[in-house]
Structure formats: C-alpha cells, structure tokens
Amino acid sequence: MTSAKIIIDKNEYEFPLITGTEQERAIDISSLYAQTGCITLDNGFQNTGACASAITYIDGDKGILRYRGFDITELAEKLTFVETAYLLIYGTLPTIDQKSVFSRHLTENSMLHEDMTHYFVGMPPHAHPMAILCAMVNSLSIFYPHSFIDDDNPAVFDLIAARLISMIRTIAAFSYKKSIGEPFVYPRHDLRYCMNFLNMMFSSPVKPYECDQEAERVLNKLLILHADHEQNCSTSTVRLVGSSMVNLYASVCAGICALWGPLHGGANQEVIEMLEDIHRKGHSVQDVIAMAKDKNNSFRLFGFGHRVYKNYDPRAKILKDACSSFLSGRSMNDPLLDIALELEELVLRDEYFIERKLYPNVDFYSGILYRALGIPASMFTVMFAIGRMPGWIAQWREMHDTKPFRIGRPRQVYVGSAHRSLP
Numbered sequence: 266m267t268s269a270k271i272i273i274d275k276n277e278y279e280f281p282l283i284t285g286t287e288q289e290r291a292i293d294i295s296s297l298y299a300q301t302g303c304i305t306l307d308n309g310f311q312n313t314g315a316c317a318s319a320i321t322y323i324d325g326d327k328g329i330l331r332y333r334g335f336d337i338t339e340l341a342e343k344l345t346f347v348e349t350a351y352l353l354i355y356g357t358l359p360t361i362d363q364k365s366v367f368s369r370h371l372t373e374n375s376m377l378h379e380d381m382t383h384y385f386v387g388m389p390p391h392a393h394p395m396a397i398l399c400a401m402v403n404s405l406s407i408f409y410p411h412s413f414i415d416d417d418n419p420a421v422f423d424l425i426a427a428r429l430i431s432m433i434r435t436i437a438a439f440s441y442k443k444s445i446g447e448p449f450v451y452p453r454h455d456l457r458y459c460m461n462f463l464n465m466m467f468s469s470p471v472k473p474y475e476c477d478q479e480a481e482r483v484l485n486k487l488l489i490l491h492a493d494h495e496q497n498c499s500t501s502t503v504r505l506v507g508s509s510m511v512n513l514y515a516s517v518c519a520g521i522c523a524l525w526g527p528l529h530g531g532a533n534q535e536v537i538e539m540l541e542d543i544h545r546k547g548h549s550v551q552d553v554i555a556m557a558k559d560k561n562n563s564f565r566l567f568g569f570g571h572r573v574y575k576n577y578d579p580r581a582k583i584l585k586d587a588c589s590s591f592l593s594g595r596s597m598n599d600p601l602l603d604i605a606l607e608l609e610e611l612v613l614r615d616e617y618f619i620e621r622k623l624y625p626n627v628d629f630y631s632g633i634l635y636r637a638l639g640i641p642a643s644m645f646t647v648m649f650a651i652g653r654m655p656g657w658i659a660q661w662r663e664m665h666d667t668k669p670f671r672i673g674r675p676r677q678v679y680v681g682s683a684h685r686s687l688p
C-alpha cells in the first residue's frame with residue numbers, strides 16, 4: 266500500500282505513504298492543509314516526523330542505535346570519537362588521509378581567541394558550566410564572524426565544524442579550571458582529542474597530568490555514545506533554529522540550551538544527585554521508587570524512560586558494563602554504582618515501570634563514569650554537549666542540504682478568546 270486515505274466530512278483524501286530504509290512508514294501530509302484545510306495536532310511531536318534523515322537510526326522497540334548504518338556497540342568498541350564525528354558529518358568512515366586532515370583541523374582550531382579568555386574573568390566561580398558554554402559558544406561568532414555557510418566553498422563549513430568540535434572541549438576545560446580557581450591549561454598539538462581534554466582538565470602548574478590511556482579510552486566511548494540520536498529535543502532545536510539561516514554557532518548554542526533541561530541532557534547530573542541523596546541521606550531505594558510512582562509527587566526517576574526506546578537503551582547497556590570494568594580495573598568502589606545497580610534491578614521488576622516500558626537510558630550510568638574520571642557533576646551535561654556536537658553539526662548540514670530549503674514554522678489550533686472589541 267503506497268498511500269493513506271483520510272475521510273473528512275464524507276470527503277476522502279489520499280496522501281502518499283513513505284517507507285524508510287528499515288521499512289518504517291510515514292504518511293506524507295505536506296499537502297494536508299492545501300487539500301483539506303485541516304492541520305494535525307501532536308503534543309510533544311510523539312507521532313510527527315520532522316524530516317527524512319540518513320544520519321542515525323533508532324529502533325525503540327528492539328533497542329537498536331546505528332550511526333550511518335553502523336551499530337553503536339561496534340562503533341563504541343572500534344572507533345575513536347574523532348572518527349565517529351567524521352562519519353556522522355561526512356557520511357563515510359574517514360580514509361587515513363581524510364582522518365589526518367580532520368585531526369589537523371581539530372588541532373589547529375583548539376585554541377580560543379585569547380580575548381575570549383577575558384570573558385571568564387567576569388564570571389562568578391559558581392556559574393553553571395552549561396551557562397558558560399552557551400555564552401562562549403555563541404560568542405565564537407563574534408570572534409569568527411565569517412560563519413555563513415558558502416555552498417561554493419565547503420572549506421568554510423569544514424573549518425566551522427572543526428572549530429566547534431575542538432573549541433567546545435577547550436571552553437569546557439576552562440570553565441572547570443575557573444570553578445576550582447586554577448589557571449587555564451591550554452590545548453597541546455601533540456595530544457589526541459580526548460587526552461588533550463583530560464590534560465586541560467587535570468594538569469596544573471604544580472602537577473602535570475599523567476596521560477592515562479584507559480581514561481582516554483573510556484572518554485572516547487562516552488563521547489561516541491552521545492554523538493547523535495536522531496531528532497531528540499536539542500537536535501530538533503538546532504534544526505529549527507538553523508532553518509532561519511542563522512549561523513552554525515548560534516544554532517548549536519540553541520541546542521546546548523535545550524540539552525540543559527533535566528528531562529533531556531541535564532538528567533545525567535540529576536541522576537548522580539539522586540543517587541547521592543539516597544547514599545548520603547540514607548533514603549531507601551524502595552522509597553525513591555515509591556516517590557517516582559506517586560502521581561501526587563512530581564519526582565521522576567532520572568535516568569529512566571525514553572520517548573523512543575521502549576526497551577533497554579543500548580547506550581545504557583554499554584555504559585553499565587564500562588562502569589563495572591573501569592572501576593574494577595582501578596580497584597575503585599563507588600557506592601553510587603551499587604545503588605544504581607540495585608535501583609535498576611528493582612525497577613525492572615516493578616509493574617509500574619514494566620507496564621510503561623521504562624528502562625535505564627543513556628543518562629543513568631554515564632555520571633558514574635564521569636565521576637570515576639574525576640569530572641564534577643556540574644560538568645556532566647557539558648560532557649554530553651561535547652559528545653553531541655558532531656551530531657548537531659551533521660543534522661544542521663543535512664537540514665541545509667535538503668531541497669527545497671524551508672524555514673521551520675509549525676502551525677497551531679487557536680483556543681483563545683473569540684474576536685472582541687476594547688471596552
């Protein structure tokens with residue numbers, strides 16, 4: 266069947282059925298208003314596709330996640346974050362030469378304009394790193410004003426993409442140094458992407474950072490797992506803002522703002538604070554689960570549930586294993602991991618969660634790994650943003666390449682006052 270029929274007031278209308286690579290189907294309602302005078306209404310866009318995309322595929326029922334057709338488990342095991350970023354943005358695995366050029370672009374664009382460091386002077390030490398990230402990423406368009414995509418000169422896009430992927434890492438590390446009152450550690454040209462970040466975070470004039478290959482491997486895995494996730498809240502924001510033809514810096518800055526929300530990327534910080542509460546205040550896991558089920562209580566079990574996954578989030582599975590192996594490999598014992606494992610075990614057996622298909626999502630275990638790396642909870646969503654940057658850029662580029670290019674402008678059903686005159 267290649268079409269869908271809708272009957273309104275006894276009139277029958279036909280609309281094409283679109284079938285995706287994995288046989289998922291959509292009703293193309295592009296002509297709905299023109300044909301019927303009706304629009305659709307879909308709170309939270311639960312049933313609405315905003316675009317056709319070739320970047321990421323999720324099967325929520327089977328717990329499948331693929332970037333450009335490659336399964337996330339394979340990518341997390343075999344690729345680096347830089348290779349994954351290239352794959353997402355350019356659609357193919359980089360050749361040796363392409364990887365060398367891309368890495369060089371990242372290296373050459375890792376330093377912030379020195380005047381940007383003065384921004385940090387005026388910021389209070391307790392400033393949330395996500396607020397700093399929003400301010401600094403948007404400010405990149407002040408220092409690098411030639412930021413409009415020139416289709417005749419793809420090198421402009423390549424440069425802006427490399428600048429964002431590289432500099433978000435520097436901004437994040439500088440915000441951490443600012444918060445602990447230590448001098449900034451500048452990026453180095455001799456370190457790979459993740460090791461450079463760890464060095465900027467944990468090196469100091471009195472104690473240089475000892476490069477830790479295992480930590481570098483775990484950080485690569487964390488960033489790969491966060492790199493893209495089809496049309497989630499922040500990526501949809503980047504696409505919508507980008508559709509006004511504003512520059513890429515402003516578009517991803519809007520994505521950073523959307524990601525900050527506790528229902529989205531901010532959940533990883535909420536999870537750790539929830540686990541710390543249980544640990545420090547002696548709350549029982551059962552009490553927390555009861556609160557989450559209580560309709561009179563606004564408390565949510567952060568790190569559980571997902572709009573698309575109605576099965577175990579494949580990223581959570583990878584992170585759960587990584588937590589156990591990384592911590593045991595260092596003979597580290599984090600009581601929060603024990604609480605998380607107990608919480609997961611009880612939730613997966615609880616009818617309320619089973620009925621609603623609520624499973625651990627990417628945010629449930631990620632914070633435990635970030636903690637083990639020495640990264641503070643206030644930085645967790647910033648880490649999510651560093652990982653998601655290549656996905657936002659890839660989706661923004663795909664949106665720009667979609668013809669005919671159209672500004673995103675949803676409709677509404679008006680339910681306010683009928684026409685009335687001023688008294």
Ligand code: SDX
Pocket residue numbers: 309493494496497498527528529530532557558564565566567568569570571572573621623626627628
């Ligand atoms: C991310 O979209 C993406 O791809 C996002 C992301 C990405 O990579 O970009 O995967 C990253 O944002 C992961 C999600 C992180 N957020 C959290 O962990 C916050 C806690 N989770 C929930 O707030 C919720 O599950 C959402 C926001 C993730 C999904 O919300 P939905 O799809 O709108 O689901 P819903 O609110 O309609 O919930 C359906 C039912 C409700 O109960 P009933 O009204 O049917 O009785 O499930 C309940 C909800 O009350 N429910 C929860 C719950 N999540 C849903 N109850 C308790 N605890 C929870 N966490």
